[in-house]
Amino acid sequence: MSPPVLPAEQVLRIARDGDIVAARQAGRLMASEIGFSRPEQALIATAISELTRNIVSYAGTGRLSCRAVQQPRRIGLRIIAEDQGPGIPDLEAALRDGYSTGNSLGLGLPGTRRIMDDFDIRSAPGQGVTVTVTKWTSC
Amino acid sequence: MSDIIASSAPRADRLRPATDEQLRWFDITETDRSRAEALAATADELAEPIIEDFYRHLLSFEGARRHFRDDDQIARVKQGQLRYFRELVAAALDDEYVANRRRIGLIHERAGVTPTLYVGAYAYYLHSLGHMVMDRMQDDPARAVSLLLSLNKIAHFDMALALETYVDTREAAIEQREREMSELPTPVLQLRDGLLLIPVVGTLDSFRARNLTVRVLERIRDLRARAVVLDITGVAAVDSAVASHLIQTMTAARLMGATAVLTGLSAEVAQALVKIGVTSEALHTAGDLQHGIEIAERLMEG
Numbered sequence: 001m002s003p004p005v006l007p008a009e010q011v012l013r014i015a016r017d018g019d020i021v022a023a024r025q026a027g028r029l030m031a032s033e034i035g036f037s038r039p040e041q042a043l044i045a046t047a048i049s050e051l052t053r054n055i056v057s058y059a060g061t062g063r064l065s066c067r068a069v070q071q072p073r074r075i076g077l078r079i080i081a082e083d084q085g086p087g088i089p090d091l092e093a094a095l096r097d098g099y100s101t102g103n104s105l106g107l108g109l110p111g112t113r114r115i116m117d118d119f120d121i122r123s124a125p126g127q128g129v130t131v132t133v134t135k136w137t138s139c
Numbered sequence: 140m141s142d143i144i145a146s147s148a149p150r151a152d153r154l155r156p157a158t159d160e161q162l163r164w165f166d167i168t169e170t171d172r173s174r175a176e177a178l179a180a181t182a183d184e185l186a187e188p189i190i191e192d193f194y195r196h197l198l199s200f201e202g203a204r205r206h207f208r209d210d211d212q213i214a215r216v217k218q219g220q221l222r223y224f225r226e227l228v229a230a231a232l233d234d235e236y237v238a239n240r241r242r243i244g245l246i247h248e249r250a251g252v253t254p255t256l257y258v259g260a261y262a263y264y265l266h267s268l269g270h271m272v273m274d275r276m277q278d279d280p281a282r283a284v285s286l287l288l289s290l291n292k293i294a295h296f297d298m299a300l301a302l303e304t305y306v307d308t309r310e311a312a313i314e315q316r317e318r319e320m321s322e323l324p325t326p327v328l329q330l331r332d333g334l335l336l337i338p339v340v341g342t343l344d345s346f347r348a349r350n351l352t353v354r355v356l357e358r359i360r361d362l363r364a365r366a367v368v369l370d371i372t373g374v375a376a377v378d379s380a381v382a383s384h385l386i387q388t389m390t391a392a393r394l395m396g397a398t399a400v401l402t403g404l405s406a407e408v409a410q411a412l413v414k415i416g417v418t419s420e421a422l423h424t425a426g427d428l429q430h431g432i433e434i435a436e437r438l439m440e441g
Contacts, residue, residue, distance in 0.1 A: 049378030115411065
């Protein structure tokens with residue numbers, strides 16, 4: 001496989017439902033440029049949906065950045081969702097299936113962790129939330 | 140900053156710092172204000188010739204000329220501009236000033252004055268004034284420069300206010316359109332006696348999902364439906380929140396005595412939903428609409 005030209009980083013402001021759709025599309029496009037398969041693109045788009053919906057639902061506004069990351073034998077897409085919202089008081093609970101402080105299925109964070117390869121979350125009450133996830137191309 | 144963003148005020152306000160903070164950001168101090176005021180007399184005196192000169196410049200552009208109906212209107216706009224520039228050197232830069240500037244920005248935006256026209260006109264004015272002030276203060280050029288630099292700060296603050304209005308107006312228009320889109324009614328079609336079809340198109344946000352549930356239940360009751368086919372081929376994005384809305388709608392339909400069948404889920408989306416953890420127990424699903432209708436009909440008979 002010849003090394004593809006890696007797409008440039010994108011940073012999007014997330015503040016309303018429309019931004020979720022836009023972020024999803026941007027992420028899916030970048031995933032296809034990096035060389036992810038169609039099912040993988042759908043997984044990435046879904047992860048972006050979950051992360052940005054959390055921003056809109058719980059923090060109001062935030063940002064999403066997507067960029068290609070390269071390692072000797074593989075390429076990945078790294079997505080960082082950050083907000084300055086109220087933060088998550090109990091991270092462990094938030095990562096359990098079915099836990100939700102809103103009226104949702106409570107699958108957003110644990111689901112995102114399942115569909116991405118690397119998952120990191122940082123938060124404290126009043127300090128906002130930063131979620132960093134990466135999906136690597138299978139090779 | 141975080142407290143500003145987290146507050147529940149409308150977005151336009153929550154991202155905009157208070158006037159004091161804005162002034163600090165532009166580094167506008169009392170010294171700057173008094174220096175700008177020192178220019179007031181000169182600016183007053185020079186305003187008319189500058190504005191006359193500016194309109195000669197402006198009206199030489201076909202595009203700009205179209206903004207004016209007649210000479211009367213030009214005269215009125217010139218008066219407004221005189222006032223605008225007088226306020227720039229003399230006004231207290233308080234909340235009232237900010238509100239007034241934003242109002243003027245809004246008028247410009249509505250009238251179709253582009254940011255290029257607006258900033259260009261500003262630059263023209265500052266440039267003309269700068270030359271004239273330098274001419275007059277030849278004996279003390281250092282002071283002239285410091286006065287003009289202070290005025291420059293205030294002018295940039297002023298321009299920022301107007302440009303923010305442009306952005307806010309556009310954002311409000313986009314939000315309005317999104318709201319209209321999300322309020323698009325979802326049709327509930329009766330395919331045949333007892334069988335309903337609901338093609339869901341677009342983005343399924345909470346507001347719209349609630350409406351959808353209510354509509355479906357009303358129609359089930361009114362038409363005594365026994366089966367409902369929910370087709371989501373046209374839904375832009377399916378994630379756990381959308382899945383949750385759909386599951387709630389389908390569960391509610393069943394409580395009303397109608398079986399619900401979900402169709403139009405693409406292979407990729409289905410896989411993603413399973414990985415996320417959405418379970419389809421208790422959900423009737425079908426790959427395409429045709430198959431979905433067949434399943435619904437079987438369920439009605441059975």
